[in-house]
Amino acid sequence: GEDVEQSLFLSVREGDSSVINCTYTDSSSTYLYWYKQEPGAGLQLLTYIFSNMDMKQDQRLTVLLNKKDKHLSLRIADTQTGDSAIYFCAERPLSGGYNKLIFGAGTRLAVHP
Amino acid sequence: DTGVSQNPRHKITKRGQNVTFRCDPISEHNRLYWYRQTLGQGPEFLTYFQNEAQLEKSRLLSDRFSAERPKGSFSTLEIQRTEQGDSAMYLCASSRPSGANVLTFGAGSRLTVL
Numbered sequence: 262g263e264d265v266e267q268s269l270f271l272s273v274r275e276g277d278s279s280v281i282n283c284t285y286t287d288s289s290s291t292y293l294y295w296y297k298q299e300p301g302a303g304l305q306l307l308t309y310i311f312s313n314m315d316m317k318q319d320q321r322l323t324v325l326l327n328k329k330d331k332h333l334s335l336r337i338a339d340t341q342t343g344d345s346a347i348y349f350c351a352e353r354p355l356s357g358g359y360n361k362l363i364f365g366a367g368t369r370l371a372v373h374p
Numbered sequence: 375d376t377g378v379s380q381n382p383r384h385k386i387t388k389r390g391q392n393v394t395f396r397c398d399p400i401s402e403h404n405r406l407y408w409y410r411q412t413l414g415q416g417p418e419f420l421t422y423f424q425n426e427a428q429l430e431k432s433r434l435l436s437d438r439f440s441a442e443r444p445k446g447s448f449s450t451l452e453i454q455r456t457e458q459g460d461s462a463m464y465l466c467a468s469s470r471p472s473g474a475n476v477l478t479f480g481a482g483s484r485l486t487v488l
Contacts, residue, residue, distance in 0.1 A: 296479075301481075303465055303480050304479040311473075311474070351416075360430060361422060363419070366415050367416050
């Protein structure tokens with residue numbers, strides 16, 4: 262079935278690293294995505310990873326993929342107050358014809374001084 | 375590239391009324407998606423167009439919902455006889471065919487049904 266799970270809330274101190282975790286169920290998913298949503302706004306793509314990769318780094322963002330455990334994580338280095346938002350993990354499964362993304366419920370990241 | 379544009383941004387209506395939302399995708403994107411997002415949840419897929427053809431509809435899209443993309447450019451999502459349970463953010467996204475098929479989202483249209 263299609264189901265993406267994330268922890269609902271994460272609080273970190275400014276300057277620390279944040280790690281947001283996600284598990285997905287469909288091993289056929291070819292790409293996995295991280296989106297960011299700020300209040301009142303749509304979703305902004307942060308990064309994505311192809312399923313044959315273990316890791317992808319993009320400036321302060323590091324994505325780790327454990328395909329065996331169907332576990333995806335997003336690490337944000339040197340977290341800033343501007344990183345406070347909701348982060349969504351999404352998979353792109355074969356069951357959707359690879360045409361749609363299935364999103365988790367989102368992890369709310371709160372960054373405090 | 376002006377991004378994905380959605381109108382209106384916010385619509386308040388009474389139960390039983392019809393509402394229509396419009397989405398203007400990025401001009402060179404031939405794929406267009408509608409998602410619904412309720413409070414505290416992630417976006418849920420509603421429907422998908424490739425050019426003017428509606429290729430997939432979710433079970434969530436009851437017969438009160440209809441989406442069109444008549445010329446393969448902008449799209450409309452109409453909800454007839456609105457119910458309070460229809461209150462949500464309706465998100466439009468577009469993409470072009472590519473390996474990653476990255477979706478670019480609009481800011482959304484928030485519907486409140488009283």
